[in-house]
Amino acid sequence: MLHTRERWVQFHELVLRSEPADAPTILLKEVIPYLEKIVNDGEAFQLRNNERSAYRITDYSQNRQKGHPEALVLLFQYADQDATDPVFADLQTGELRHEPKLQGEGVAVSAHAAIGLTPIEGKPDTYPFLLEVVPGLGRSNVDPFLKKQIKDAAEGLFDYHDESADAKKPYRPSTELLGTPSKSFVDELEKGQLAGVELIKRIQNAESLDEEGYFYEESQVMKVRLSPGHSKWNIADCALLGLRLWGKKNGYDELRVRYKKKEGRQKSVIMGTSEEDLRDVLVLKDELISVDVNLDQCAPEINQTFAGKMLSLLSQ
Structure with a gap:
């Protein structure tokens, strides 16, 4: 509201x-x-x-x-x-x-x-x-x-x-x-270290995982390994943009970026893969x-x- x-x-x-x-x-x-x-x-x-x-x-x-x-x-x-x-x-x-x-x-x-x-x-x-x-x-x-x-x-x-x-x-x-982009957010990423990237796909009409039907598969996660020497984040990184586009093409709904702050604490940010989401910077x-x-x-x-x-x- x-x-x-x-x-x-x-x-x-x-x-x-x-x-x-x-x-x-x-x-x-x-x-x-x-x-x-x-x-x-x-x-x-x-x-x-x-x-x-x-x-x-x-x-x-x-x-x-x-x-x-x-x-x-x-x-x-x-x-x-x-x-x-x-x-x-x-x-x-x-x-x-x-x-x-x-x-x-x-x-x-x-x-x-x-x-x-x-x-x-x-x-x-x-x-x-x-x-x-x-x-x-x-x-x-x-x-x-x-x-x-x-x-x-x-x-x-x-x-x-x-x-x-x-x-x-x-x-x-x-x-x-x-x-x-927020300056504090950019500084936080540039001084930190990229820890991992995951693509998330929501599952519709998934079958139950147990006989009683208590648990159903809701999503699938693809973990993407980083190439050597690419642990630093660049907010204009074309490779990350390409990954989002690939994820959208292959039915993935979200992209999760995990990174470690300079102080050692780990944070994660989730962004969508849709055409509208691609227009938006993380923060x-x-x-x-x-x-x-x-x-x-x-x-x-x-x-x-x-x-x-x-x-x-x-x-x-």
């Missing part, structure tokens, strides 16, 4: 590239006016899941306040017709009050995002992106939705001269949202924001108090 005055915010990076790759660089500031236009026109939305859920950008504001980096704040909305209807319980009696959805409605949530309009130092095509943690509006869903909105908003508006063909050709912006950098105003589960417009707290984190 979402807290009325507290929300977690995760740190991400928005990569903005040009398509095709040999086209000129597009700055995020050049794209913003077109994105704002489709928001104003009510066209920044997408229906999914056979039109039973919807994603929208419902509000925006551009910050140029002194003391804060220039930034864009967006308010994302997600509505799901298949989500369970909310139920309220009286704290004293336990009596329940059920609020059913009406025809065509879906349970709705909203999440703020703050995007710095100045590229990250040393990464000319990458911008800081903070996202409020709300179920249904995580990075794996916001990423493809925002990519489509920016692509559609700028369609047919940019062109360049292709010298190889001696002709004018159109190009467009393409975005990708990447997670920013993202995050921050808890507390405000003195109520935060709705789904708001029609940006909460300026909450947005101000997010903007103060952009320079971190």
Whole structure:
């Protein structure tokens, strides 16, 4: 459940590239006016899941306040017709009050995002992106939705001269949202030692292991041996990414990584192997924001108090 005055915010990076790759660089500031236009026109939305859920950008504001980096704040909305209807319980009696959805409605949530309009130092095509943690509006869903909105908003508006063909050709912006790993977590892994990797497969309709039927096989575990000289962890290790992809292809649901901390204690982290899970870094950098105003589960417009707290984190 979402807290009325507290929300977690995760740190991400928005990569903005040009398509095709040999086209000129597009700055995020050049794209913003077109994105704002489709928001104003009510066209920044997408229906999914056979039109039973919807994603929208419902509000925006551009910050140029002194003391804060220039930034864009967006308010994302997600509505799901298949989500369970909310139920309220009286704290004293336990009596329940059920609020059913009406025809065509879906349970709705909203999440703020703050995007710095100045590229990250040393990464000319990458911008800081903070996202409020709300179920249904995580990075794996916001990423493809925002990519489509920016692509559609700028369609047919940019062109360049292709010298190889001696002709004018159109190009467009393409975005990708990447997670920013927690520094403490990365340090913990880099200073520690990788102890083992396991692929886990959930078993469906498994036969019982004993005659009485008390025990059933629930999962199978494949232990993966590390090659000599590869005991150190690298968060961008292509071999580990390849193992996750192999696991997904061969029916494995999870990947468990065990490692020893510098202090000698052993820890383990489990990640999924699905396409959405592959977008997520093990542990993202995050921050808890507390405000003195109520935060709705789904708001029609940006909460300026909450947005101000997010903007103060952009320079971190």
